[in-house]
Amino acid sequence: MDLGLSGKNALVMASSQGLGKAIAKELVKEGANVMIAARREERLKAVQDELSRDGQGKVAFCRADVKNEEDLRALVQETIHQFGSIDILLNNAGGPPAGGFSEVTDQDWQHAFELNLLSYVRMIREVVPSMKENGGGRIINITSSSIKQPIPNLILSNTFRLGIVGMAKTLAEELAPDNILIHTVAPGRIATDRVTHLDQDKADRTGRTLADIREESEQQIPLGRYGQPEEFAKVVTFLASDACTYMTGDAFLIDGGLIRSI
Ligand SMILES: NC(=O)c1ccc[n+]([C@@H]2O[C@H](COP(=O)([O-])OP(=O)(O)OC[C@H]3O[C@@H](n4cnc5c(N)ncnc54)[C@H](OP(=O)(O)O)[C@@H]3O)[C@@H](O)[C@H]2O)c1
Structure with missing residues (x-):
């Protein structure tokens, strides 16, 4: 299938590692030009080098803290300056801190709001004019399976991810x-x-080992294992592509069957 991504311009947020990096990698492999962004410049440089070696499209990077509105404006301007337009926005950020309702403070709520909801709002506002001028575009927001089923001890994720939906x-x-x-x-x-960090947090709270926590967690997944970032990225790449033109507004679980609700 031709995904039609060659020559498309993508901006992938929070892409110095993890899911963002995996998505940037797939897009570059498919020939898209990709701007990667996060806070750690040295990590971004290393990812740029790695992705440029295997991919077809151009890779640029720009340091940006998603909680900083000025950074986001500058990032969008820089992407348009380098590539001419933005066809694809991949909204992403670091996860909010773990914790239950009685533990998190007003400061934690404010932090998670800015990190996991307001940053997405701001990015969409910044890129839409370029997409309109261009005759269209794709916006993909990374959230969490907590949009379908709350995750114990993650009250901040359980709350703000639903705002994105x-x-x-x-x-x-x-x-x-x-x-x-x-x-x-x-x-x-x-x-x-x-995920390792969250598993470690649970191990510390319960006095069990990390391996034990992971095994228990994998047993809850019908496919019996954690997913690989590439498996996640391939689905996102399809949604971002010209092969996917008659779907909008929906939310997709990529979870190995973890969430049982219909
Ligand atoms: N992995 C999963 O199975 C899973 C499940 C549910 C939800 N999620 C959510 O999906 C998102 C990505 O997850 P992940 O697994 O890829 O996490 P990760 O491995 O911890 O990577 C997080 C990325 O976010 C960047 N980041 C963090 N804070 C930032 C900020 N203020 N400004 C700009 N960039 C920032 C980090 O780069 P810098 O440190 O360089 O800024 C890093 O590149 C998170 O919100 C996570 O909670 C993941």
């Missing part, structure tokens, strides 16, 4: 006349540093 569903209708399609993707347990 509501916003995206609303925007699907507002942006459809401009041929801008928007999707929400929800990872279950994909093997990245984030």
